[in-house]
Amino acid sequence: MPRRVKSVPPPLPLWLSHALRTQRGPVPWSAVIRGALAAGPLALVAVVAGRPSVGVVAAIAAMLAGINDRPGGRRVSVRRIGVPAVAGAVGMFAGTVAGEHLGAVALVAVFTVLGLVAGGVSAVGPVASGAGTQLLVASAVGAGMPLPETGWVRALAFLAGAGWLLALRVVLPSPGSFGAGAGDYRFDGERDAVAAVYDAIAALLDAVGTERALGRRAALTAALDQAQDVLAGPRLRRYASSAAERRLHAQYAAALPLAEAATALAWAGDAVSARAGEGPRRLAAAVRGGGHTGPLPAPCRSVPALRALDDALLHAAEAFDQPDGGDLHTRRRSGRELARIVFGDGGREYGFRVALSFGASGAVAQALHHTHWYWLPATAVFLVKPDLGPLVSRVLSRAAGTVLGALLFAVCAAVLPDPAGLLALVALSGALIPVATRHFAAQTAVVTVLVLALVMVGGEPQASVSRIGETLLACAIVLIVGHLPVPGRRGGTVHARLAAAGGAAYAYLAHVMDQPDDRARRWILRREAYRALAEARTAIALAAAELPALARHTEGTDRVAVLLERLVDTTTACAVHLDDTGRLTPRHLERLDELLTELAGQPGMPATVGPPGPHRRTLSA
Secondary structure, rough: OOOOOOOOOOOOOHHHHHOOOOOOHHHHHHHHHHHHHHHHHHHHHHHHOOOHHHHHHHHHHHHHHHHOOOOOHHHHHHHHHHHHHHHEEEEEEEEHHHHOOHHHHHHHHHHHHHHHHHHHHHHHHHHHHHHHHHHHHHHHHHHOOOOOOOOOHHHHHHHHHHHHHHHHHHHOOOOOOOOOOOOOOOOHHHHHHHHOOOOHHHHHHHHHHOOHHHHHHHHHHHHHHHHHHHHOOOOOOOOOOOOOHHHHHHHHHHHHHHHHHHHHHHHHHHOHHHHHHHHHHHHHHHHHHHHOOOOOOOOOOOOOOHHHHHHHHHHHHHHHOOOOOOOOOOOOHHHHHHHHOOOHHHHHHHHHHHHHHHHHHHHHHHHHHHOOOOOHHHHHHHHHHHHHHHHHHHHHHHHHHHHHHHHHHHHHHHHOOOOOOHHHHHHHHHHHHHHHHOOOHHHHHHHHHHHHHHHOOOOOOOOOOHHHHHHHHHHHHHHHHHHOOOOOOOOHHHHHHHHHHHHEEEEEEHHHHHOOHHHHHHHHHHHHHHHHHHHHHHHHHHHHHHOHHHHHHHOOOHHHHHHHHHHHHHHHHHHHHHHHHHOHHHHHHHHHHHHHHHOOOOOOOOOOOOHHHHHHHHHHH
């Protein structure tokens, strides 16, 4: 009797599986508490004071600030929350003035220009993207939500709402601030971020010689990026002021040569002793506990990379006991570099799509409604943001989340007392935002409930059904705009990220070959190269999860990213070997030459990337 073969269902397409994917992690209880104390209490105070419309604006600002309230240190939260809040206040004032003094056609033109500017600026990075989002959402609310307050009052209310959540973020302690050995209330995430770097180094050493090494190296890059961002937040003084903070900076700086040596060992591919990872783990525990490292196990010193690891461990032990501070090895981008991003392929494509989506949705909304028409353009702003996922994933999640949120609110509004029940619903929704950010549909559902409750407190009638219709209309607009041809190269964001990664990789290689003794500069360039590669990888993964009509424009870019990663890993191995012996082995030179030749033959390689001729001749020699 023949055996029955169990059929295996075909895998879901990437565009659908991405829409179903949910982030995992512990519940951010401190952010939940801040969310509960932000929008709801602000609206309550305004209602008690007889100014509910002011409370609506302040609570919306607190809600948007809550979306940007992500894990990290207090200093980095000042930039992450504060900069978008200022942009939102500007948008609230501009939208109010434009809505009061301009006709429908002129207002659509203003929306289009604002979308073009905000979209281009959003290509700079996450903070700039958040600022662009709040600028446009606030301008839509200012122009389309009828409130009795003037533009200046609305802008100040917006700043006050976001400022209230930022004050909670800075003042309230987080879990673990006063834990055993935590040492300083001011450190909120900084110690964990630096300790995570040492843990990632240990994990990479454990994986040396296995297939897991590549993924562990990527995890190390992510940990270094996170720690660098957390420690490099804004400050009143140029340098760290306290001994504890200087020691933390020194501990981060001491991790860089360890990471370099571990990467070189992973590149060589020869398994190392299990005790090699014990030293970084003890360093991680010392960072978290704020204590001393104690004796560290010394690895074997048989090859240059192991000798570099041993030297880095000894240096780290000294840095942990001497609070002299350390360089974070960051470099501020120049105005020319920022302008190149804004006006480059990625910025132009992003700005074009945001401008069309925001302008078209504003025009349709005004044609459908004489008042309360803010929902459609504000929804389009969130839908057109590529940092929230692929286009089709955003559309599906937004539609599902809005339907769920509107139905939930309709049920709650029918049974809850007004305004006490609605204010409680606002507070509950604010508390759920930090958890709901794990999936765009969940975040949309929570935000929908919060906003519908807020505007009903402010005097707007219950409008769940109409909001569902407007959201679906916004989804259609953004989906159409997303598939329109744009001036220049399609997939501009991916190609721009890849060009930046290629330029950083070649700059790092050139420095290692020309000035191997300048370690400080080398570590800056290495961090920039790996960070640019991680950003390119993220953009490529998002583009691959688009519908086939869009995904085809970035085919082959993942292959280029893999080659660039190998080039940067090889360059790191070369740097470690040059430190030890002063010259490279034939294996290093052959591998570099192979990678450079293969990169030069890639059709998807940006034309602006490439090593200088004399440098290439030196390698070949």
